[in-house]
Amino acid sequence: MFNDLYQAVILDHYRTPSNVGQIEGAVQVRNDHPSCGDKVLLSVLVEDGIVQDIAFVGEGCSISQASLSLMTEAVKGQPVSVIRDLYSAFRDMIHGQEPDEELLGDMVALHGVSRFVARVPCAMLGWETLAQVLPLDQPAPDPDPTCGPG
Amino acid sequence: MAVPFERIQADFPVLAREVHGRPLVYLDNSATSQTPVPVRAAIDAYYAQSCANVHRGLHALSAEATDLYEGARDKVMRLVGAPGRESVVFTRGTTAAINLVASSWGECLQPGDAILITVAEHHANLIPWQQLAKRKGAELRHIPLTAEGTLDLSKLDELLTPNVKMVAFAQVSNVLGYVAPAAELIAAAKSVGAATLVDAAQSVGHMPVSFAELGCDFLAFSGHKMCGPTGIGCLIGRRELLDAMEPIEYGGDMIVHVDLQNATWNHPPYKFEAGTPPIAQAIGLGAACDYVTELGLDWIRDHTTALCDQAAAALSAIPGVRVHGPLTGRLGPVAFSIDGVHPHDVATLLDGEGVAVRAGHHCAQPLHGLLGAPSTARASFYVTNRASDIDRLVAAIGVVQKVFG
Ligand SMILES: Cc1ncc(COP(=O)(O)O)c(C=O)c1O
Numbered sequence: 001m002f003n004d005l006y007q008a009v010i011l012d013h014y015r016t017p018s019n020v021g022q023i024e025g026a027v028q029v030r031n032d033h034p035s036c037g038d039k040v041l042l043s044v045l046v047e048d049g050i051v052q053d054i055a056f057v058g059e060g061c062s063i064s065q066a067s068l069s070l071m072t073e074a075v076k077g078q079p080v081s082v083i084r085d086l087y088s089a090f091r092d093m094i095h096g097q098e099p100d101e102e103l104l105g106d107m108v109a110l111h112g113v114s115r116f117v118a119r120v121p122c123a124m125l126g127w128e129t130l131a132q133v134l135p136l137d138q139p140a141p142d143p144d145p146t147c148g149p150g
Numbered sequence: 151m152a153v154p155f156e157r158i159q160a161d162f163p164v165l166a167r168e169v170h171g172r173p174l175v176y177l178d179n180s181a182t183s184q185t186p187v188p189v190r191a192a193i194d195a196y197y198a199q200s201c202a203n204v205h206r207g208l209h210a211l212s213a214e215a216t217d218l219y220e221g222a223r224d225k226v227m228r229l230v231g232a233p234g235r236e237s238v239v240f241t242r243g244t245t246a247a248i249n250l251v252a253s254s255w256g257e258c259l260q261p262g263d264a265i266l267i268t269v270a271e272h273h274a275n276l277i278p279w280q281q282l283a284k285r286k287g288a289e290l291r292h293i294p295l296t297a298e299g300t301l302d303l304s305k306l307d308e309l310l311t312p313n314v315k316m317v318a319f320a321q322v323s324n325v326l327g328y329v330a331p332a333a334e335l336i337a338a339a340k341s342v343g344a345a346t347l348v349d350a351a352q353s354v355g356h357m358p359v360s361f362a363e364l365g366c367d368f369l370a371f372s373g374h375k376m377c378g379p380t381g382i383g384c385l386i387g388r389r390e391l392l393d394a395m396e397p398i399e400y401g402g403d404m405i406v407h408v409d410l411q412n413a414t415w416n417h418p419p420y421k422f423e424a425g426t427p428p429i430a431q432a433i434g435l436g437a438a439c440d441y442v443t444e445l446g447l448d449w450i451r452d453h454t455t456a457l458c459d460q461a462a463a464a465l466s467a468i469p470g471v472r473v474h475g476p477l478t479g480r481l482g483p484v485a486f487s488i489d490g491v492h493p494h495d496v497a498t499l500l501d502g503e504g505v506a507v508r509a510g511h512h513c514a515q516p517l518h519g520l521l522g523a524p525s526t527a528r529a530s531f532y533v534t535n536r537a538s539d540i541d542r543l544v545a546a547i548g549v550v551q552k553v554f555g
Contacts, residue, residue, distance in 0.1 A: 036509070037523075062492060063495070119498060
């Protein structure tokens with residue numbers, strides 16, 4: 001179960017993430033999950049309904065950062081209509097449905113997250129942020145299970 | 151006298167369970183401790199035989215329930231050395247107790263007054279004061295930390311000016327684990343005429359705590375961190391202050407006389423216990439008072455401190471692992487970071503090894519800012535732990551480092 005979660009793809013993307021940085025002239029959004037300190041500054045450059053460029057500066061756990069890295073790889077160069085399908089397939093997978101492997105590609109490495117309810121918000125951080133920039137249809141926010149009493 | 155682990159095992163059957171195929175090592179006691187059989191039995195006995203409302207029935211069950219509920223108040227009074235039963239107000243927990251003081255006692259603050267807390271407080275002992283200060287135009291000040299992660303009282307004179315009206319601090323930090331110099335702080339507060347509140351969420355039931363000896367004005371704690379149930383805690387208050395304070399909730403049980411336009415308040419503690427209280431939970435808390443007394447508060451403190459000392463030494467000896475706060479003298483929590491691994495990944499992988507720890511900011515976000523880590527992992531020890539738990543923790547950290555190596 002735990003090997004499922006920490007697949008090599010995830011650890012690789014965590015250690016050496018793709019598309020790190022900021023893009024000049026792009027739309028920028030910040031998002032964070034204050035209870036765990038996961039943070040992202042996402043830059044998205046959209047032209048003619050296509051994500052021409054995307055980059056992020058992030059901080060957080062392996063799941064949130066690998067998910068961001070994988071997401072930026074998957075959406076770069078894609079039209080919003082395709083990204084919408086990716087988003088919904090990704091969300092379904094994270095919420096426990098069988099993944100659409102063909103559509104999701106490397107992001108399938110994150111399917112193990114669905115068995116760790118507490119980590120679902122980590123995997124969704126990037127997509128949730130992207131959905132603030134692009135019309136991907138807002139998901140119901142995941143309750144944050146990590147800030148209990150302590 | 152040392153309590154044999156066999157006794158603990160018998161009282162806490164949960165220790166025999168497995169998690170993800172491994173025997174459970176529960177190291178999240180600072181969040182919530184496990185509940186021993188006698189506490190569960192007391193709660194069950196109320197529901198099984200004496201389930202009724204309190205203070206209002208003339209029938210046998212209600213009288214029994216009232217006796218059990220008020221008996222629990224007496225047990226709390228004895229455990230924490232409260233001056234009388236009227237000083238023991240049942241609340242939902244520490245958070246509710248501190249909010250009660252901030253909302254009610256806090257009404258006496260004037261613009262220009264100050265409240266002194268520490269930078270290490272749990273949000274429960276920070277936000278009520280922060281909001282009160284905003285409401286009243288008062289200033290909120292903070293006692294800083296030493297480099298080691300204990301309270302730095304070297305500037306106390308400067309912070310504790312005569313306009314300070316309240317000094318509130320945790321007796322034991324839920325992250326750094328230090329035991330605050332409560333006597334010194336309370337004496338200093340008194341010297342400028344400030345009231346004092348001790349957040350005893352991590353100390354009552356973990357070490358001998360006496361309201362009378364501390365000489366503070368208020369003391370707050372929760373049942374669920376000292377072998378009791380959730381949903382119950384206490385505010386212990388000095389009678390004169392409780393007498394002068396207005397209730398913050400209105401309803402049944404808290405009044406003496408009511409007409410359609412007016413009402414007069416019952417005396418403390420009832421003035422602050424509007425509505426049907428958490429009866430079973432209070433009874434459970436009473437049983438928890440008995441339980442920790444029976445184990446011995448000196449033993450609990452010594453046992454927990456010894457485990458923390460060992461854990462802090464073992465963790466800080468692992469390359470790439472950093473312990474936050476002092477390495478000795480902690481009572482319960484041992485917060486740590488592993489280089490290159492986010493605390494959430496640490497907690498998830500430790501869980502996979504059967505080791506339950508907490509990861510996050512532990513409701514002390516400003517403190518984590520100072521520690522330079524937005525969140526940490528925290529192993530916290532109590533009566534249910536033994537030295538071999540530390541070996542399991544260390545081995546599990548090895549697994550984490552291997553996965554992320
Ligand atoms: C030091 C401290 N204060 C206050 C609290 C709040 O307690 P509760 O959530 O039971 O109200 C906690 C624990 O969560 C704590 O550790």
